[in-house]
Amino acid sequence: MNALGVVSRRLCAGVAGRVSGWSAHSLRPFAGITVSQIDEEVAKLLELKAQLGGDEGKHQFTLKTAKGTRDYNPKQMAIREKVFNTIIGCFKRHGAETIDTPVFELKETLTGKYGEDSKLIYDLKDQGGELLSLRYDLTVPFARYLAMNKISNIKRYHIAKVYRRDNPAMTRGRYREFYQCVNDRRILDGMFAVCGVPDDKFRTICSTVDKLDKMSWEDVRSEMVKEKGLSEEAADQIGQYVSMQGGKDLAERLLQDAKMSQSKQACAGLTDMKLLFSYLELFQVTDKVVFDLSLARGLDYYTGVIYEAILTQNGPAPEAGEKGEEGVSVGSVAGGGRYDGLVGMFDPKGRKVPCVGVSIGIERVFSILEQKAEASAEKVRTTETQVMVASAQKNLLEERLKLTAELWNAGIKAEVMYKKNPKLLSQLQHCEDSGIPLVAILGEQELKDGVVKLRDVHSREEADVLRAELVEEIKKRIADV
Numbered sequence: 001m002n003a004l005g006v007v008s009r010r011l012c013a014g015v016a017g018r019v020s021g022w023s024a025h026s027l028r029p030f031a032g033i034t035v036s037q038i039d040e041e042v043a044k045l046l047e048l049k050a051q052l053g054g055d056e057g058k059h060q061f062t063l064k065t066a067k068g069t070r071d072y073n074p075k076q077m078a079i080r081e082k083v084f085n086t087i088i089g090c091f092k093r094h095g096a097e098t099i100d101t102p103v104f105e106l107k108e109t110l111t112g113k114y115g116e117d118s119k120l121i122y123d124l125k126d127q128g129g130e131l132l133s134l135r136y137d138l139t140v141p142f143a144r145y146l147a148m149n150k151i152s153n154i155k156r157y158h159i160a161k162v163y164r165r166d167n168p169a170m171t172r173g174r175y176r177e178f179y180q181c182v183n184d185r186r187i188l189d190g191m192f193a194v195c196g197v198p199d200d201k202f203r204t205i206c207s208t209v210d211k212l213d214k215m216s217w218e219d220v221r222s223e224m225v226k227e228k229g230l231s232e233e234a235a236d237q238i239g240q241y242v243s244m245q246g247g248k249d250l251a252e253r254l255l256q257d258a259k260m261s262q263s264k265q266a267c268a269g270l271t272d273m274k275l276l277f278s279y280l281e282l283f284q285v286t287d288k289v290v291f292d293l294s295l296a297r298g299l300d301y302y303t304g305v306i307y308e309a310i311l312t313q314n315g316p317a318p319e320a321g322e323k324g325e326e327g328v329s330v331g332s333v334a335g336g337g338r339y340d341g342l343v344g345m346f347d348p349k350g351r352k353v354p355c356v357g358v359s360i361g362i363e364r365v366f367s368i369l370e371q372k373a374e375a376s377a378e379k380v381r382t383t384e385t386q387v388m389v390a391s392a393q394k395n396l397l398e399e400r401l402k403l404t405a406e407l408w409n410a411g412i413k414a415e416v417m418y419k420k421n422p423k424l425l426s427q428l429q430h431c432e433d434s435g436i437p438l439v440a441i442l443g444e445q446e447l448k449d450g451v452v453k454l455r456d457v458h459s460r461e462e463a464d465v466l467r468a469e470l471v472e473e474i475k476k477r478i479a480d481v
Contacts, residue, residue: 074382079369084159087360091157099156101141107131113140115300116207120164134163139301139339139357147346152353180288182307183295184273190266191293194259195237197230203300204228209242210296242294248277250291276305297337304338334360381435385415386478388436390427392443399442403452410471431457438477440470
């Protein structure tokens with residue numbers, strides 16, 4: 001045994017003796033070891049510990065966000081808020097109301113609803129006798145909400161975080177036009193049937209087809225044949241169909257197709273697709289929508305029409321068979337579809353509620369707008385302050401606070417620097433940096449005259465305004481901005 005080992009054993013003996021209230025001399029196995037010797041060895045170990053850095057390294061950790069997450073600074077949050085407001089405004093314009101649900105659900109609520117994607121659900125430890133999981137999306141919790149509350153008619157929007165246990169790719173898109181791809185799960189299932197896909201392989205083959213936006217057809221075909229056991233003949237027949245894109249004309253052509261016309265399910269989907277395009281014509285958006293037979297969306301709960309909003313390169317939606325400028329697709333920013341059977345899975349009597357929805361990829365949209373803001377010289381405002389209450393002289397803090405309160409009470413967004421005697425130049429510079437449009441300046445002379453000097457930050461023009469008329473003047477100027 002080396003010297004350090006001996007010291008360790010002796011130290012343990014000494015500590016054990018002291019903690020137990022025994023004398024070191026009473027420990028027969030260690031007879032002959034004195035307290036002074038133990039203290040000497042302890043001192044040596046403490047000195048060695050100090051030289052090696054002791055336990056300090058155990059408490060060091062890397063300051064970083066978890067994989068697939070990020071922090072948002074004030075500038076980014078301002079852009080994010082703008083995105084939310086735009087989307088919420090659109091929802092409200094079409095008569096939607098909002099709800100919220102818990103961030104976690106009973107595990108059994110989420111189990112069996114997502115097909116192969118179920119492996120991406122975050123399961124939590126047993127807490128209070130309940131097996132819980134973090135919500136994977138907002139659709140299944142919504143269906144549970146409808147079933148619990150016996151709701152069969154609601155137009156709702158829901159903005160909240162969801163959680164997926166995958167390997168995130170923090171990609172960033174570019175500012176582009178977008179178009180929408182549309183398909184129908186009944187058309188897909190009918191196509192699989194006429195192409196010779198066994199019933200028990202429909203969902204797994206659908207999941208593979210859904211990868212066509214990320215993989216080449218050769219790779220998708222290889223996965224279907226080599227990994228999922230589909231015959232080469234069936235795979236090749238699928239390949240002929242999933243390459244098709246078009247509009248109402250494609251639906252009409254497929255209804256006459258020798259194979260597709262054999263499937264009642266496919267024909268029902270194609271008939272509804274024709275009806276959808278007739279509505280799209282009324283809304284004058286057919287130039288932004290493409291009927292795409294490769295669109296699969298792998299979630300098991302879809303029962304009818306499915307769609308994705310795709311970011312493409314600059315320019316309008318591509319023609320059938322094209323992928324846009326340079327043949328590049330930037331990525332999906334929204335997706336959804338019809339899920340008529342999901343609510344019935346939670347209802348004790350199995351009552352079905354027709355449902356259709358769309359989920360918008362806020363993070364992707366935000367990344368695009370953030371990059372656009374960085375590329376432009378335009379400043380992004382991180383506050384909505386309309387007026388800075390400033391002073392040109394010392395000892396006017398109380399007067400500034402008093403005027404700020406008056407503006408707040410009048411519904412004006414006002415701000416004041418809380419230094420006791422800030423320099424006027426610093427206050428004006430803060431307004432320029434923050435994009436605050438107006439400054440209300442107080443001074444001893446202004447207080448005597450009952451006026452406030454109102455300064456336009458952009459033009460730097462100033463005017464004395466009567467204190468009693470200040471609120472009205474500010475609101476008038478703000479309205480003109």
